Amino acid sequence: FAVAGWLNRLLQFETGRARPATEGCARDPGYDEICRSPQLNASFPSGHTLGIATAAGLTCVHHRHLPLYGHPAADGGICAAMIVGTVATGLTRVIGERHHVSDVVVGAALGFAVGYGLPRLLHYRSGPRDDTPPGWTVLPLGGVSMVGVGFAGAL
Numbered sequence: 001f002a003v004a005g006w007l008n009r010l011l012q013f014e015t016g017r018a019r020p021a022t023e024g025c026a027r028d029p030g031y032d033e034i035c036r037s038p039q040l041n042a043s044f045p046s047g048h049t050l051g052i053a054t055a056a057g058l059t060c061v062h063h064r065h066l067p068l069y070g071h072p073a074a075d076g077g078i079c080a081a082m083i084v085g086t087v088a089t090g091l092t093r094v095i096g097e098r099h100h101v102s103d104v105v106v107g108a109a110l111g112f113a114v115g116y117g118l119p120r121l122l123h124y125r126s127g128p129r130d131d132t133p134p135g136w137t138v139l140p141l142g143g144v145s146m147v148g149v150g151f152a153g154a155l
Contacts, residue, residue: 004054004114008047008107017044020097032097045107046099049090053108056082057115065124086112 025035090104
């Protein structure tokens, strides 16, 4: 979520794309409550869609690799439900004149890619784990008055 949120804000600030309601706001400042908002030029990508798509990606990747509900149909079903939620969120953002279709499509694609891709890359790329204990690893340590390195592992 942190990576997806950071990418979302970076793109919104860098592109500064106007929302669909901007035209109505120019004619009548009372057209919509968003007319008075600093978010009027933060349309690309759709943050709401990106957020739910990130959750969908996370849900799908974890349920694909871990039998969390104990049955493939149940694990696949929750993934499908999250994708339906992403589509519904995107549709309502377009219908409510908060985003252009391209904002929603890019937000959904970026969110799902990060939500599915990062765990896949970091946790699931090597296939199922066996019972072999992990080796040693180096960990950063930090606190209010110290910075250092620690070691962790199993013998």
